[in-house]
Amino acid sequence: MKNDILMLHLLKHPLLTHKLSILRRKETPAKEFRETLEEISALMAFEITRDLPVKDVTIETPMGICHTQELEMGVILIPILRAGLGMVGGISNLIPSASVGHIGMYRDHDTLEPKTYYSKFPNNMADAVVMVLDPMLATGGSSSAAIQFVKDQGAKSIKLVCIIGAPEGVSRIMKDHPDIQIYLAGMDEKLNDIGYIMPGLGDAGDRLFGTN
Numbered sequence: 001m002k003n004d005i006l007m008l009h010l011l012k013h014p015l016l017t018h019k020l021s022i023l024r025r026k027e028t029p030a031k032e033f034r035e036t037l038e039e040i041s042a043l044m045a046f047e048i049t050r051d052l053p054v055k056d057v058t059i060e061t062p063m064g065i066c067h068t069q070e071l072e073m074g075v076i077l078i079p080i081l082r083a084g085l086g087m088v089g090g091i092s093n094l095i096p097s098a099s100v101g102h103i104g105m106y107r108d109h110d111t112l113e114p115k116t117y118y119s120k121f122p123n124n125m126a127d128a129v130v131m132v133l134d135p136m137l138a139t140g141g142s143s144s145a146a147i148q149f150v151k152d153q154g155a156k157s158i159k160l161v162c163i164i165g166a167p168e169g170v171s172r173i174m175k176d177h178p179d180i181q182i183y184l185a186g187m188d189e190k191l192n193d194i195g196y197i198m199p200g201l202g203d204a205g206d207r208l209f210g211t212n
């Protein structure tokens with residue numbers, strides 16, 4: 001139980017809660033949904049980067065020598081298509097040096113099993129902090145498969161960053177990948193009988209891109 005608590009970071013902040021309500025509201029149009037998802041991801045970036053390793057450096061300011069620190073490891077963002085794409089801008093604005101890989105996945109409507117249709121990764125996965133991005137952690141099938149993909153590419157330091165999670169999805173990741181840190185801005189009640197998070201926000205990919 002102690003390890004479970006350490007793995008799950010449920011971020012609490014009035015701005016996050018407020019912006020999450022905008023995402024959840026059914027009247028929110030795609031443009032505002034996109035902008036708000038990016039803002040929430042940027043707000044989360046502060047916490048998800050809290051333990052990034054740093055190295056000592058000596059630099060020169062206009063006034064003299066300064067002993068300070070810089071990020072030691074590269075950061076790689078891996079959005080799960082489609083909805084994870086909406087989280088890239090907010091985080092990469094704050095970490096402009098981050099590379100971006102992609103995993104294309106969709107859930108089979110009947111089995112809820114993830115189907116992978118695309119993947120492309122940077123080649124330094126083993127030496128970077130890898131952040132898998134997907135707004136929705138429902139059954140956990142997509143995120144678990146994506147994490148396995150990046151592990152197979154050599155990634156050793158991996159974080160899963162989602163916006164809303166269901167207890168079922170969190171348990172699945174903890175069971176399949178007990179070495180992974182999970183970050184959420186909201187933890188909802190349950191899944192409904194077709195695998196959607198309740199109350200959730202609906203289909204994140206459709207709301208982001210205005211499809212249905």
Ligand code: PRP
Nearest residue numbers: 081082083106107138139140141142205
């Ligand atoms: C959604 C969401 C996650 C997945 C979550 O993607 O963005 O990737 O479902 O569900 P899970 O935890 O049960 O696997 P979807 O399959 O709708 O694809 P899309 O983003 O292309 O719409």
Ligand code: URA
Nearest residue numbers: 138196197202203204
């Ligand atoms: N995927 C979504 O986009 N929303 C859910 O509630 C569950 C899976």
